[in-house]
Amino acid sequence: MTNSTLSALYQGKLSSPSDAVKHVRDGDFIIVSTGVGEPPALLTALSEQRHQFNDVKVAQILALRKYAYFDPTTAHHVRHVALFYGPASRAGGQAGWVDFLPNYFGEIPGLIERGLMPSDVVFAMASPMDANGFFALSLGTDYTMAAVAKARAIILEVNPNVPATHGNCHVHISQVTALVESNDAIFEVGLPTIGPVQAAIGKYVADMIDDGATLQIGYGAIPDAVVMQLSDKKDLGIHTEMVGDGILTMVESGAVTNRRKNFMPGKMVATFALGSKKLYQFMHQNPMLEMHPVNFTNDPVVAGKNDNLMTINASLQIDLLGQCGSESIGHLPYSGTGGQSDFVRAANLSKGGKSFIVLPSTAKDDTISRIVPMLNSGTHVSTSKNDVNYVVTEYGVAQLRGKSAKQRAQELIAIAHPNFRDELRAAANRMK
Numbered sequence: 356m357t358n359s360t361l362s363a364l365y366q367g368k369l370s371s372p373s374d375a376v377k378h379v380r381d382g383d384f385i386i387v388s389t390g391v392g393e394p395p396a397l398l399t400a401l402s403e404q405r406h407q408f409n410d411v412k413v414a415q416i417l418a419l420r421k422y423a424y425f426d427p428t429t430a431h432h433v434r435h436v437a438l439f440y441g442p443a444s445r446a447g448g449q450a451g452w453v454d455f456l457p458n459y460f461g462e463i464p465g466l467i468e469r470g471l472m473p474s475d476v477v478f479a480m481a482s483p484m485d486a487n488g489f490f491a492l493s494l495g496t497d498y499t500m501a502a503v504a505k506a507r508a509i510i511l512e513v514n515p516n517v518p519a520t521h522g523n524c525h526v527h528i529s530q531v532t533a534l535v536e537s538n539d540a541i542f543e544v545g546l547p548t549i550g551p552v553q554a555a556i557g558k559y560v561a562d563m564i565d566d567g568a569t570l571q572i573g574y575g576a577i578p579d580a581v582v583m584q585l586s587d588k589k590d591l592g593i594h595t596e597m598v599g600d601g602i603l604t605m606v607e608s609g610a611v612t613n614r615r616k617n618f619m620p621g622k623m624v625a626t627f628a629l630g631s632k633k634l635y636q637f638m639h640q641n642p643m644l645e646m647h648p649v650n651f652t653n654d655p656v657v658a659g660k661n662d663n664l665m666t667i668n669a670s671l672q673i674d675l676l677g678q679c680g681s682e683s684i685g686h687l688p689y690s691g692t693g694g695q696s697d698f699v700r701a702a703n704l705s706k707g708g709k710s711f712i713v714l715p716s717t718a719k720d721d722t723i724s725r726i727v728p729m730l731n732s733g734t735h736v737s738t739s740k741n742d743v744n745y746v747v748t749e750y751g752v753a754q755l756r757g758k759s760a761k762q763r764a765q766e767l768i769a770i771a772h773p774n775f776r777d778e779l780r781a782a783a784n785r786m787k
Contacts, residue, residue: 392495394512439691461653522645659704686733
């Protein structure tokens, strides 16, 4: 298409947020990109008009901002469907007026493609249109690309602060139903606070990561504590779901070069971004980075093609068999499975791979052990006993794969807080 044709198409689809939202119909299922990929102008307009709709659902894996449609009194008009609970959706999920759709992050595109999860409308943030008529959905590529392929209406919020990136993350103007423009700064998420417990866990993991390894880093203080202790490593690679400021720190230190990756050498691979303005600027037109759909980044077979894949993810609780409860506090939902299981399995498939489940040994000022005989009643199991590999607390490392149930209990009790080891041994003996 000529520049004038592209420009005419763009202008013909340009709309105000309030008019763009009119493409939504009663009963629609709206797919919204992950995290900072959520379009604030569109979601604000939807919130303002929510009383005009009936039975509209808004599905998203990580809602960061609590728009006005997060309202129990109007949930029959517009209702949130959490694919992973975040700050905006957690309270509603625990109270029952936000729905929850269990999933593996890497399999959400497949749910959409097979029609098991509807995709009527897509709301997403996008970079400005390039000379060939393409927008980059770089902040939340994730499941959004699969939703674009199925949706009746694709509505983009175009913002010059959204980075244009390489990879399979582009939508053409001819696919778009409506466009709105905004110039607001992209939402920023800083690095978590790292204390002595997190630093101790981070050191155990960092000491087990060799030069040339490829990393997947989950979100949280402990994964970032690992990152902070890798600056002296050489030729690390990145194949992850989330690119954040911790990874940027490793790039700036020279630890990440991607040179020794055997799969997609020279490239960092991710599916969504969550960080600072500096990170988003780093992403823009950076040939080192490619953003791909989550059924590529998180496919265990694909990710496992990386030799020496090291995956680092946090948990809330683990039992003496090695079952990880990473997403709920008893029956109360807290987050979601996300990509933890995807990458644990990927590391198990990788030649030389290691998966690390990291958690402090206690909670609530050392009054509760996170290593328990049995998971609390109702706890959602995120990673199974058959998949878990290394478990790390501030007291050491337990390697569980290939170990008997008795050996697993012994390994985990050895890294529990000393105050709880005797009662854990007694419980293990009672359970035989």
